[in-house]
C-alpha cells in the first residue's frame with residue numbers, strides 16, 4: 001500500500017497555522033498577528049501599533065481591555081456560569097433585557113437574546129413567521145430586502161442578503177428574498193438625485209408586494225444605515241416615510257437590521273432618528289457585546305410577543321442564548337455606554353471626523369464621496385469623479401489603501417461591492433470611545449495613505 005508522504009500543511013504552509021487555511025491565500029498575505037490591545041489601538045508581534053479604525057468588525061465599541069466588562073464577566077462566571085434559558089430564569093438575562101428595553105423605548109418591551117447578528121436576524125424573521133402563522137396569516141412567507149445589503153452568513157440570512165454574486169454558489173440551496181434596488185445616495189437607482197432614487201426604490205417595493213400578492217409577503221428587512229455592503233449608505237428620509245406607508249398598507253412587517261448601526265449611528269437605535277418610520281421589530285448584535293462576548297438581540301413589542309405567548313409561544317432558541325457570563329458582560333457594556341455618554345461621543349466626534357474626511361475629499365480627487373452617520377462612516381474611492389467610475393479589479397483601490405494604511409499605523413477594512421459594480425470604499429467606524437485628537441490622528445493616517453496611493457496611480461499611468 002502506498003502511504004501519502006505530503007501532508008496538507010506541507011502542501012500549503014500557513015503562517016498562522018490551521019486558522020489561515022479557510023481563507024483565500026490572497027487575503028492572508030500581510031495579515032498582522034495581534035498580540036496586545038490598549039484603548040483604541042492593537043499591537044502586532046513585530047511591535048507595530050495600529051489605530052483600529054473599524055473596531056475589529058464594527059464591534060469593539062469600548063476599545064480593548066475594559067476592566068469593568070471583564071470584571072463583570074469574571075464575577076458572573078464565579079457566581080453562576082451556565083444554565084439553560086428554556087429551563088431556568090437568571091438575573092443577568094433579566095438585567096440585560098431590561099436595560100435594552102429601557103434604552104429602546106416604547107414598542108420594544110420584549111427582548112430575546114441570541115449569540116450574534118445572523119442568529120438575531122433569523123430569530124427576527126422566524127418570530128414574525130410564527131406570529132403570522134399563529135394569527136391566521138398562514139400564506140405570509142415571502143421576504144423582501146435590498147440589493148446590495150448584508151444580513152448575515154447562515155443559509156437563511158444569505159438568502160436575504162443582497163449580493164449579486166451569491167446566487168451562483170448558494171442559489172440552489174438558500175431561499176432567496178425578492179431584491180429591491182437599494183436607495184444609494186451616491187449612486188441612486190434610476191440615475192436621478194438621491195431623493196429620486198429613494199422614491200424609485202420605494203415604488204419598486206410596492207410593485208413587488210403587489211406582484212407577489214400582499215397576502216404572501218411576511219416582511220421587509222433593511223439596514224437603516226448601511227454597513228459594509230453599501231459603505232454606510234444613508235437613504236434620503238423620504239425612503240423611510242414611504243416604506244412605513246407601504247408596509248402599513250399591505251400588512252407587511254418591517255424589520256430594522258441594526259446589527260451594525262445600533263449605538264454607532266449616535267442613538268441607541270438608528271430608528272430613533274427616523275420618527276416617521278418605526279419598525280415592527282429590530283435586531284441588533286455587534287456592539288452589544290462590544291467584542292468581549294458574542295451577543296445578539298431581537299427587540300419586539302409586548303403586544304405581539306404576549307399574544308404569541310398565549311397562543312403557541314415562540315418555540316426557538318439556541319444553547320448559548322442568554323448565556324449568563326455573556327449577559328453580565330453586555331450589561332457592563334451598556335452601563336459604560338450610558339454612563340460615559342458614548343452615544344453623545346459618537347455624534348460629536350462622528351461630526352468632527354466627518355468634517356475632516358470631507359476636507360480630505362477636497363484635496364484628494366480619488367475620494368468621490370464621504371457619507372454615514374455618527375461613527376459609522378465611509379470614504380468611497382473613484383478613478384474619475386465626474387463619471388464616478390471605480391478603479392479596476394487589478395488596482396483594487398480600497399485594498400491597496402488598506403495595505404498602505406497598515407504601514408501608516410491604521411487598521412482599515414476594504415470592500416469592492418459586487419466586483420465594483422456598486423463602487424468601493426473604506427468603512428471608517430472606530431470605537432465609540434475615540435477622542436477628537438485620536439480622530440485627527442486617524443484622518444492624518446488616511447490622508448497619507450490616500451496620498452501614497454495617488455502617487456502610485458500617477459506613476460503607473462492609471463490616472464493623470
Ligand SMILES: Cc1ncc(COP(=O)(O)O)c(C=O)c1O
Nearest residue numbers: 116117118150151152227259260
Ligand atoms: C447589518 C448586519 N446584519 C447581520 C450581520 C451578521 O452578523 P454576525 O456576523 O454577527 O452573524 C452583520 C455583520 O456584519 C451586519 O453588518
